[in-house]
Amino acid sequence: MRAFTQFGSLLVGAARRRAAPGLAPVAVASRLRAAEGLAPLVVAVGLWALAMPNVDTTRMTDLGLISVLPPQVPLAILLIVASAAWHLRRDSVSVPFLTLHLVALVFLLYAMPTVVEAQPRFAATYIHVGISEYISRTGSVAPGLEARFDWPGFFILASFLSQASGFHSTMDLAGWAPVYLNLMYLGPLALIFRSITRDTRLVCAGLFLFELTNWVGQDYFSPQGLNYFLFLSIIGLVVTHFRTLKPASDRFREWLGARRRGARLLTSLYSLTAPEQLPAEDQPPQRQAGLIIAIVVIFAFVAFAHQLTPFFTVAALLALAAFNRITLRGLPILLGVVAVVWVSYMTVPYLSGHLAQLAQDFGQIGKSVGANVSGRVGGSPDHRLVVTLGIVFTLSLWIAAATGFLVRFRDGRRDLSMVLLAAAPVPLVAAQAYGGELVLRLYLFTLPFMAILASGVVYGRPQALPSRLRTCGIIAVCAAITLGFLVTRYGNERMDIMTTSEVLGVQQVYKIAPPGSLLVSPSGNLPWRAQGFEQYTYISQTYDILAGKPADLVNLMRTAGRPHSFLILTASQEAEAELFNGMKPSEWDAFVNQIIASSDFKLVYQNADTKVFELRSPAAAAPDSIADGTATMAASMQATPLLGFGVES
Amino acid sequence: MTTTVTHLTTRTLLSNSYDGLSTTIGIAVIGILALLLLVREFAPLLRGSAPGDTRALDMAIVPLLIVFATIVIARMAELLA
Amino acid sequence: MSPGRPAPMSPDGQAGHKPRIRTAPVDPGKAGRGARVNPGKDAAIEKALRRAGVPSGRAWELIKERDRLTMAGESRGDPAAPATGVSTKRIGAVSAASCGLAIAAAELSGSVIGAIPGAIFDAALAALLLILFAWRPQTAPGRMLPMLALVALIRPVSLAAAVPAVGPLAWYALAGVPLITGAVLATRLVEDPSRELHLRIERPRLDAEMVALGVPAGLVGYLLLGPTPLLAHANAVGYFVMVAILVVFGGMLEELVFRGLVQSAAVRVFGGTGAGVIFTAALGTALYWGSGSIPYLFLMALVGCAFGLALLRGASLWGIALSHGLMLVTMAFLAQGLARQV
Known part of the structure; x- marks a missing residue:
């Protein structure tokens, strides 16, 4: 904010100088320095803004968005990072200056798809919009329809916000979600980082690194995106206001000292595992009580809004309490009770269908890791490169974090809380594969702590300012990180993008298909279910049907017993088949031609990216099941692999 | 025969489904557990007392945690059955 | 220490x-x-x-x-x-008696408006007593409050922890495990548990007499209550488990709670052994209200007074706990044996 003011006063000053040439030369010099500092930022934003309209997403390859990005875009990002890194060399750093850079960086990194794509990305976004639309329309939730209704907090909030703010639908909130969510994360992240250091340089470096390495893309319009912010808020409040100043108990240390054999070793080991922390700010008990209530209320919402985040939160707090880092020793138990109560009482519709499978997966670490890591390396060569780069990127950050910890450790700083918070989510991998996504979530939940620890490699010692050479090295590394980020985060963009043609095509389906119809698609990667959530039966059949004959598909659609059945094929499904299944474009075309040639299907709608076929002479419908929307959706739950813990939410 | 299991207890247990029991008395017990856990965090703050003073609360919290675990396991077992 | x-x-x-x-x-x-x-x-x-x-x-x-x-x-x-005034003691006694009455009222309400609402009332009472004690531990009834809270927890815990599907014998264990854990934790509030809870065996002969009393008491108890058999399929292992469960979660648990924790606090609060013993026995009897047999209530009141007095005359808690356990085992064996004959 001060930088804005400086910039403004500079302009005003220039005007005044014209009017009053006798202005003090010191003030002029300082304003000129401010202008110099902001120049790279202005240039970067200008470069980016001029380059983005030239991005043609139709030419995208399997490497994703980077394949069509003009070089000015990564250059603009690098310019901002370099400007900030250069500023961090100063004796006294300006927080507003760095904040401005951080905000610009978030915008440049996360607004890219929103600016170049006309419609919100990700198929899951449309499902989330559909669930919110259902809640707005009916004023209730329907746990029997979809697993996500069992954790409806986010959807209810989105529905309320869209109505309260006068938006036409929650879709209006979805487009810019990555930008505002990443901006929201900065506040609690700064709180967390400031709990271990008062060094602004390290805090800012941690924030920059977090934004540059948040490639997993969970910050879209989703329960995970919002609940991640709440997770960070809870951790931020706890480590800021309830950290113990002196976790090492003198009496325990004395007791250890009283043992003769190995006393010194034991005492030093104990001191290592229970180092002192920065003193927490003194606060009246009433305020602390209020903060505890706030934490519990926030967590209650988290338990009500997401499947995974409550357990990550409890694991993090449990680690802090177990190592005596916080005064609220009973808080993890209380929050654990809240989380388990929600799951065991309020998600019965989901659990009754999935508990056996969840119990089976419990403890299968090999299977979980396999599904999360090796299971993802497949598909087209470019896609394999993207996935491999993601793994390398992740491992590099974790290694850097370990190095940063050692650098600070050698300097006498024990960032035990950050290490504990980074390690706490790891055991959850043993509990669930989460549809092959748990390692991604693990990365997400460890990222803040890994980022601050990794920043310690360069900025870990407050007394040692980085030299010019070292700063150049930092900028070079940041260039590599930026390129890595663009590849890993937007590597699946060919599939994640939802074109206007596709969205219009799917909207057309809802106009053509009467309620009660069966809607079938080779995969769930299309912008459907954003409306009429409960009025249709949805089957996304995986790509197995592409290998079979159209006759098999016809049988499948007829056995569903709907009066009208429609098959929807879109460009993003084709992209997914090519990226993940290694299918060649000619194979997809052959499949589409087979459908067109089949006498069982009639093409009822098509545009550039969408084709909609209606099944001729579908089976006679069973009247009871058609009338009951819940029954039709329950049937689809059996067939849809998207549902359950494997959901992208 | 004992204070824990009387005729009234037996009759109540046999005349209600487990779902019914766990959503009435089960919820009440869990609510009390949550309340006591919250008070446990507040007690040292508002009284300025030492952590050892929460022993009386622990005396109820630990049994209620065991009951809570029993309820959750029983509910899961019922769903699996 | x-x-x-x-x-x-x-x-x-x-x-x-x-x-x-x-x-x-x-x-x-x-x-x-x-x-x-x-x-x-x-x-x-x-x-x-x-x-x-x-x-x-x-x-x-x-x-x-x-x-x-x-x-x-x-x-x-x-x-x-500064001396503790008489009025403070009186306030303590009145408060403790009121709390005891409230617990008894919750038990009685169980048979009028239903066991579940009664248990919820009990649970709320337990929370209130504990919060009051946590807030102001120096209030007049002092240690009596958490002990009464433990008593108030018996009903909600027994209803919430018992799982109908596993059979009556397991209910004793399912309710007993949390309660005995709570009772053991409650001993931390006692200054000198060994002395105040009478854990030392000082008069073995009196202990033996108390243990021996358990069998006739069980016989009378069986005649008055007529309990149903606990084991569906009786065999050696089943009998062993039944004996263990009844001794530990019946006799030991109840005596630790009532004669051990409540009585030691009640004797201090009421300022006299007689009042303390009667209060404890009355409180224990109120919790038997759900047994549905008035004669059995009288028996348990009598047994409670006898145990309480024996404890104050030098018997150990182990002796009377074993006696109580034996009483329950006798009742259970009689019920089991007669059921087999029928």
Whole structure:
């Protein structure tokens, strides 16, 4: 904010100088320095803004968005990072200056798809919009329809916000979600980082690194995106206001000292595992009580809004309490009770269908890791490169974090809380594969702590300012990180993008298909279910049907017993088949031609990216099941692999 | 025969489904557990007392945690059955 | 006391990691009945002692010793120490009796409006008592409040922990495990558990007599109550498990709670052995209300008074717990045996 003011006063000053040439030369010099500092930022934003309209997403390859990005875009990002890194060399750093850079960086990194794509990305976004639309329309939730209704907090909030703010639908909130969510994360992240250091340089470096390495893309319009912010808020409040100043108990240390054999070793080991922390700010008990209530209320919402985040939160707090880092020793138990109560009482519709499978997966670490890591390396060569780069990127950050910890450790700083918070989510991998996504979530939940620890490699010692050479090295590394980020985060963009043609095509389906119809698609990667959530039966059949004959598909659609059945094929499904299944474009075309040639299907709608076929002479419908929307959706739950813990939410 | 299991207890247990029991008395017990856990965090703050003073609360919290675990396991077992 | 262990609860319910001491001598004109210690002063004394080379644990022991001497002076009527007034004792007794009545009312309401609402009332009462004690441990009934809270928890725990599908015998264990855990944790509030809870065997002969009393009491109990068999399929293992469960979660649990924890607190609060024993026996009897047999209630009241008096005359808690367990085992065996014959 001060930088804005400086910039403004500079302009005003220039005007005044014209009017009053006798202005003090010191003030002029300082304003000129401010202008110099902001120049790279202005240039970067200008470069980016001029380059983005030239991005043609139709030419995208399997490497994703980077394949069509003009070089000015990564250059603009690098310019901002370099400007900030250069500023961090100063004796006294300006927080507003760095904040401005951080905000610009978030915008440049996360607004890219929103600016170049006309419609919100990700198929899951449309499902989330559909669930919110259902809640707005009916004023209730329907746990029997979809697993996500069992954790409806986010959807209810989105529905309320869209109505309260006068938006036409929650879709209006979805487009810019990555930008505002990443901006929201900065506040609690700064709180967390400031709990271990008062060094602004390290805090800012941690924030920059977090934004540059948040490639997993969970910050879209989703329960995970919002609940991640709440997770960070809870951790931020706890480590800021309830950290113990002196976790090492003198009496325990004395007791250890009283043992003769190995006393010194034991005492030093104990001191290592229970180092002192920065003193927490003194606060009246009433305020602390209020903060505890706030934490519990926030967590209650988290338990009500997401499947995974409550357990990550409890694991993090449990680690802090177990190592005596916080005064609220009973808080993890209380929050654990809240989380388990929600799951065991309020998600019965989901659990009754999935508990056996969840119990089976419990403890299968090999299977979980396999599904999360090796299971993802497949598909087209470019896609394999993207996935491999993601793994390398992740491992590099974790290694850097370990190095940063050692650098600070050698300097006498024990960032035990950050290490504990980074390690706490790891055991959850043993509990669930989460549809092959748990390692991604693990990365997400460890990222803040890994980022601050990794920043310690360069900025870990407050007394040692980085030299010019070292700063150049930092900028070079940041260039590599930026390129890595663009590849890993937007590597699946060919599939994640939802074109206007596709969205219009799917909207057309809802106009053509009467309620009660069966809607079938080779995969769930299309912008459907954003409306009429409960009025249709949805089957996304995986790509197995592409290998079979159209006759098999016809049988499948007829056995569903709907009066009208429609098959929807879109460009993003084709992209997914090519990226993940290694299918060649000619194979997809052959499949589409087979459908067109089949006498069982009639093409009822098509545009550039969408084709909609209606099944001729579908089976006679069973009247009871058609009338009951819940029954039709329950049937689809059996067939849809998207549902359950494997959901992208 | 004992204070824990009387005729009234037996009759109540046999005349209600487990779902019914766990959503009435089960919820009440869990609510009390949550309340006591919250008070446990507040007690040292508002009284300025030492952590050892929460022993009386622990005396109820630990049994209620065991009951809570029993309820959750029983509910899961019922769903699996 | 070991340095790692927090200081136990003093008789008037003052708890604390750091035992509190009176700031004697006290000007009677300035220090009223409610003259309380400065909690920071103990820490300062402890710090000074440690600086003088006294280990931390020993320092706390010295502070506690001083506290005890001051308390002894207070009870002897030492004018330097603020005495606990008669009215405070009366308030304590009335409060404890009211709480006991509330628990009894919750039990009675169970048979009128349903066991579940009664148990919910009990649970709320337990929470209230504990919160009150946590908030102001120095209130008149002192340690009695958490002990009564434990009694109030019996009904909600027994209803919430028991799973109908597993059979009646398991209910004793499912309800007993949490309650016995709570009772064991409650002993931490007792200053000298071994003495106050009568855990030492001092009169083995009296203990043996009490144990022997269990069998005839069980016979009478069976005749009055007519319990149903606990085992669906009786075999050696089943009998062994039944005996173990009834002795541990029946006899030992109830005697630890009522004769051990409640009676020791009640004797202090009511200021007399008779009142304490009767209060405890009456409270225990109220919890048998759900058995549905008035004669059995009378028997349990009688047994409760006998156990309470025996305890005060030198019997150990182990003896009467075993006696209670034997009584239950006799009743269960009779029920089982007669059921087989039928």
